[in-house]
Amino acid sequence: MRYVLPPLVAWAIAQITKLILASVKERRLDLRVLAQTGGMPSSHAAIVSGLTTAVGRIDGLRSATFAIALILSFVVMYDAQGVRRAAGRQAAVLNRLVEDVFAMRGIQEYRVRELLGHTPVEVLVGAALGVGVGLLPF
Secondary structure, eight states, rough: OOTTTHHHHHHHHHHHHHHHHHHHTTSSGGGGGGSSSSSSSOOOHHHHHHHHHHHHHHHTSSSSHHHHHHHHHHHHHHHHOOOOOOOOHHHHHHHHHHHHHHHHHHHHOOOOOOOOOOOOOHHHHHHHHHHHHHOOOO
């Protein structure tokens, strides 16, 4: 439980923070943000950095488990702000293209989901949250 609790707490705090920020912005409670990707802070970054920090605190920074968790964190955070964000930008372009083509023909088509990834700041804040929670003695 010592390894599982910090990342789960970091994830929960990130999700609650995301819900509060989105609800304030929209001026209404928007529970849909809990099921969506993207947004401030990154819960992906929070959960993996919470795990990595907890493993480093418990097993030590020279342990194999810390090295594995650290590499996993880098991959997840890179994907969250890099690859998935680029896919979201491509989806936005595709949606505009589809709208133009189908508007000419009078056909309705479903939109591709655009908000897929995080900005670097969202990932950084999520990672800082995870590190902070991971340092707490559970």
